[in-house]
Amino acid sequence: MSQEINKKLFQDRKRTNILSSPEQKFISYLVPRIPNWISSDGLTAIGLFGSLMILGSFLLAEYVSRPLLLIGILGFFVQWFGDSLDGRIAFYRNKSRKWYGFALDIVMDWISTVMIGLGYVFYAPGDFKYTGFALVALYGWAMIISQLRYRITDKYTIDAGLLGPTEIRVIICVVLLAEVLFPFSINYLVILICVALFVINLVDTKNLLHLGDLKDWEEKKKKQVIADEREG
Numbered sequence: 001m002s003q004e005i006n007k008k009l010f011q012d013r014k015r016t017n018i019l020s021s022p023e024q025k026f027i028s029y030l031v032p033r034i035p036n037w038i039s040s041d042g043l044t045a046i047g048l049f050g051s052l053m054i055l056g057s058f059l060l061a062e063y064v065s066r067p068l069l070l071i072g073i074l075g076f077f078v079q080w081f082g083d084s085l086d087g088r089i090a091f092y093r094n095k096s097r098k099w100y101g102f103a104l105d106i107v108m109d110w111i112s113t114v115m116i117g118l119g120y121v122f123y124a125p126g127d128f129k130y131t132g133f134a135l136v137a138l139y140g141w142a143m144i145i146s147q148l149r150y151r152i153t154d155k156y157t158i159d160a161g162l163l164g165p166t167e168i169r170v171i172i173c174v175v176l177l178a179e180v181l182f183p184f185s186i187n188y189l190v191i192l193i194c195v196a197l198f199v200i201n202l203v204d205t206k207n208l209l210h211l212g213d214l215k216d217w218e219e220k221k222k223k224q225v226i227a228d229e230r231e232g
Helices: 002-009 020-033 040-063 066-092 098-123 126-153 165-181 185-231
Strands: none
Touching: 020 066, 040 066, 040 098, 066 098, 066 165, 098 126, 098 185, 126 185, 165 185
16 A cells, blocks of 8 residues: 555656655655645745744844754754655645646745855855855756756656755755854855765766757757648
């Protein structure tokens, strides 16, 4: 039964991230247990609240006490819960709205990314604030690549190879924990994350352009075949 649920919930997308197998099993376990009064839009709102918790954790850490950054780890779990289950619950209840859900998901992801980056900007000292801007810009670049890949291939994927949103959440949670244990380490770890995202985006952009080039040649061949048939 659980395998049937898992197949139904994830038939619309291919996942390549490291945690895809345990994550999908956990989601398949949770979805049938979500109360009927919680809608897919309600889960989206829960995910957004998680992002607010992360933003708030940075503000509390800056103006009250650094250990309050740990609230952000809980916030990432709440965000994952809402973001991962909103679309899946719609599939499970046969109430999915493909383009509505797609548009809402992209907008909420961007708002959440800006909130997290803004939180770090408030928390970071001096010139390290610029890395918060860089982090948001680089993640935005990754989102654009994802949408363009979907447009070119008609296959939607949210992962960059072995890394997906879940892995990024886990990495940032580790960074928050490290900051509480080793103050100011977050500033250098965020720089490393930015460098890694930059390299990943460059590779993905190269692959994206290759896919675009292949599609251009396919369309040219189709047009040529149609033209030859008309002439024949």
